[in-house]
Amino acid sequence: MLECIGLKKSYNEKIVVNDLSFSVNKGEVFAFLGSNGAGKTTTIKMILGLIKKDGGKIITDENIHIGYSPETPYFPPFLTGYEVLDYYAQIQKIPKSNRSSEILRLLDTVGLENNKTRVRNYSKGMLQRLALAQSLLGDPELLILDEPTAGLDALGRLEIIQLIGKLKSTGKTIIINSHILNDIERICDRGIIIKNGVQLGEWHKSDNNEKSLEEIFIELVRGIKE
Numbered sequence: 001m002l003e004c005i006g007l008k009k010s011y012n013e014k015i016v017v018n019d020l021s022f023s024v025n026k027g028e029v030f031a032f033l034g035s036n037g038a039g040k041t042t043t044i045k046m047i048l049g050l051i052k053k054d055g056g057k058i059i060t061d062e063n064i065h066i067g068y069s070p071e072t073p074y075f076p077p078f079l080t081g082y083e084v085l086d087y088y089a090q091i092q093k094i095p096k097s098n099r100s101s102e103i104l105r106l107l108d109t110v111g112l113e114n115n116k117t118r119v120r121n122y123s124k125g126m127l128q129r130l131a132l133a134q135s136l137l138g139d140p141e142l143l144i145l146d147e148p149t150a151g152l153d154a155l156g157r158l159e160i161i162q163l164i165g166k167l168k169s170t171g172k173t174i175i176i177n178s179h180i181l182n183d184i185e186r187i188c189d190r191g192i193i194i195k196n197g198v199q200l201g202e203w204h205k206s207d208n209n210e211k212s213l214e215e216i217f218i219e220l221v222r223g224i225k226e
């Protein structure tokens with residue numbers, strides 16, 4: 001579904017993504033993990049074409065639609081959740097005939113049934129849910145979720161994780177970047193851990209893992225020399 005080969009990106013001569021390669025298979029829930037400032041969001045933005053890469057290759061299946069939930073969602077504060085989704089649906093040219101039903105379905109899916117509230121009055125968790133709904137518009141084959149459960153309370157996190165599980169069961173391919181490793185262990189099949197733009201190791205879900213993902217993460221991230 002997606003292959004990244006030797007990705008590179010620098011800002012002001014500081015290398016933030018350094019020869020990074022990984023691939024994500026169809027139907028997988030892939031964990032893209034790493035310490036703060038490791039280069040995860042930068043890599044995601046390169047995959048989405050939001051920023052230019054300095055080197056490397058990104059190969060995707062032909063004509064795939066990628067849905068994206070950003071790390072810090074921003075929507076015009078004077079719009080309601082419904083209006084935000086309507087705006088994005090128009091950009092995506094979703095036909096008017098099924099726009100309204102699709103938006104209501106997505107608001108319900110993410111637990112934002114009260115669509116009269118304006119974004120300026122949204123809590124952090126509500127913003128995250130709206131960003132997730134926005135990423136699902138148009139039924140994308142690949143979803144990239146940058147910290148989808150950040151800022152949610154324990155129940156909200158569980159609901160989002162269950163929703164991601166449902167999306168997985170419909171065959172979607174999902175990349176999740178998160179620091180909440182419990183969530184990752186619940187939902188992801190495998191993943192990679194990066195630091196300073198370099199891959200430190202891989203993680204595979206298994207029932208007989210000797211170490212928790214958190215232990216693996218800390219060992220890998222601590223072990224590298226600055």
Ligand SMILES: Nc1ncnc2c1ncn2[C@@H]1O[C@H](COP(=O)(O)OP(=O)(O)OP(=O)(O)O)[C@@H](O)[C@H]1O
Nearest residue numbers: 011012016034035036037038039040041042043071
């Ligand atoms: N536009 C920019 N200009 C300069 N430096 C940048 C820019 N964007 C990102 N960086 C730097 O690139 C590095 C990687 O940032 P990035 O946001 O990709 O990290 P991250 O892995 O997503 O971290 P976090 O887990 O904290 O979200 C950081 O050192 C950051 O300061």
Ligand SMILES: [Mg+2]
Nearest residue numbers: 040041042071
């Ligand atoms: Mg980030």
